[in-house]
Amino acid sequence: MSLAEWQKIEVRADRSYPVFLGAPLQELGEYLHSQMDDVEHILIITHHSVADLYFDRLMEGLQDYRVNLFKIPAGEEGKSLERLSQLTTSALRYGADRKTLVIALGGGVIGDLAGFFASVFMRGIRLIQVPTTLLAQVDSSIGGKVAVNHPAGKNILGSFYPPQAVWTDFTTLESLPWGEVENGLAESIKHAIIADSDLFEFFEKQEQSIKQRDPSVWREMVARSSAVKVRIVSQDEREQGVRALLNLGHSFGHALETEMNYRGVTHGQGVSIGLLAAAYLANAKGFITLDEVDRVKHLLITFGLPTVIKGQDSQALLQGMKTDKKNQGGRKILILPKGIGQAVVSKECTDPEILAAWDQVISSDDEVES
Template sequence: MISLDVALGERAYPIHVGPGLLADTARWREAIRGRHVLVVSNETVAPLYLARVEAGLRGHVHASLVLPDGEAHKTLATCARVFDALAALGANRDATILALGGGVIGDLAGFAAACWMRGIDFVQMPTTLLAMVDSSVGGKTGVNLPAGKNLVGAFHQPRAVIADTSTLATLPEREYRAGLAEVVKYGAIGDAAFFAWLERHADALNARDDAVLAEAIAASCRHKAGVVARDEHEQGERALLNFGHTFGHALETATGYGNLLHGEAVAIGMVLAARLSAERGHASHDDARRLARLLAAFGLPTAAPAADPERLLALMQLDKKNLGGRLRLILWHGIGAAAIVPDVDAAAIRGVLAAA
């Protein structure tokens, strides 16, 4: 097992990465401070792992809520079901939610925890690679609206992150590869050596080699934990973690939630951001092609699906990073160096979208 901390003063919390952690009840029970516990999971994950978690809750007043699977269900209506379950449990301010699932469950359950009685504890138990290296760390929670992704949310840090890598054995191939997009992102925006390491170990990662995978997950979590500790509420550096996401979120919304997995949309978005950076003279076209080659080596899409460029641009203009109605994107200066670029010309974005 590999353990590290997100250093937020009195609100610091551990990230544990390793096999068999869901069964290691002593490891995660220490994060539960009150009597009431609600486990929130989905129809895919619950049959595999819910009983294992419930067995560790003896002595607690607990209940479980199993939700439909998929991004299309990350809504306010689904969140209301979590509130109803908390009310039925009699959950007070010392209650804890355990988020057992991928990024959708983590975002949704975390948002419900942020809202219930103005904030209760929750523990992230990610079961997808994407959630382990990205959404479970950092306290971003939220739900989608028809107008856009994650437009309603809150910063609410978990009490702990329990990443049981054994759960990745049951992860479908497409979802596993989607998680690798976020791993690539960390190298692309801030660690050229890690990016090169990923190029050398692409075959081992595709084969889900245990040792190589654990190293990739730990490196990704260390990078994100460091950024979150320095900029919890995304006032500066943390925005760099959204490289590719403004394009990606627009693609997810325009194509209908669930048709593109989040990691797939981010992969395409990173390629588009790299191309736009090259078109603006910030980076080389060679680096953009190198990024596309690595993503393709992981079986990820690098070309955008058919979508109206004007519709995509309108969705991008709703992005939370924009200020004063002006487009603000995360672009880069080549592999390992990203930057926040304010007031990006809409015509240049439109050109890249049309070419894609």
């Protein structure tokens, strides 16, 4: 396949960039030769397990470059200032300079860390996102948001730093554990709720094909979900308006992840619980019917995503939401579904309303619905 034959979606922004779909890892080198004739040094940032699976394939096309590999352990703990410092020290030891190209090979954590490093190293060097998880392919690799965590909250330290390109090889999804698939499904379902009711119905109708990893269905799922993200980011690159809608479920989910110190709940699980909490809150505000809330809940359960969390303190979670980056002037700004296929920014949610939504998804029972 040639460059012209791969499916491509263009992100229209201050600096536009392509999202390639179904592009083989081993052919990234051909693209680099055609687009960046001054690159000599490449720094690949990835996880140990991802390197074992995909580094050799990626290197097939990078033989003409001086390549160094930086591997970090899996988990949100990798997105820290300490890890950023270690990465900077290693990059300097490798001889990285302003013409070095960073390749983020992995999921959302790698994309965030590598992207943030690229944005600040020598005031900014070039970046290619090579997402290998469903979550990264449909969501986190697109849009230019990069960040590291802080004890006060998730992604508190970050920037908008678009890549030169997003290089998506669907075959990397074949080895993905189902738990990682669920992370991506949560984000894809979120895209459907906020902007594409037909995509929501697609998930309802294609349950078995998705679970069975039908390649054609997965390609359509990734392409349609990615298209939602691209369309919204192209309208509002720096989250001054419509892009905020992509945070549906995240104010709740990030508070939960932070409260649990990123242990015992994945990002996708946090988003899943957050989607349902936001739906309950939206119902209380008159934006969505109970039947629609039930559809959201049923779809999440269908794919094994959690809809309740055990033994959490709603007051503590409410407190954790105070550090959300969308908040303004001490007011909590929340994204709520408006039916299925639309969402709104709500600046009028009271603490009692938010607490009531939390209480709907917190269980003290031994059995937790999933």
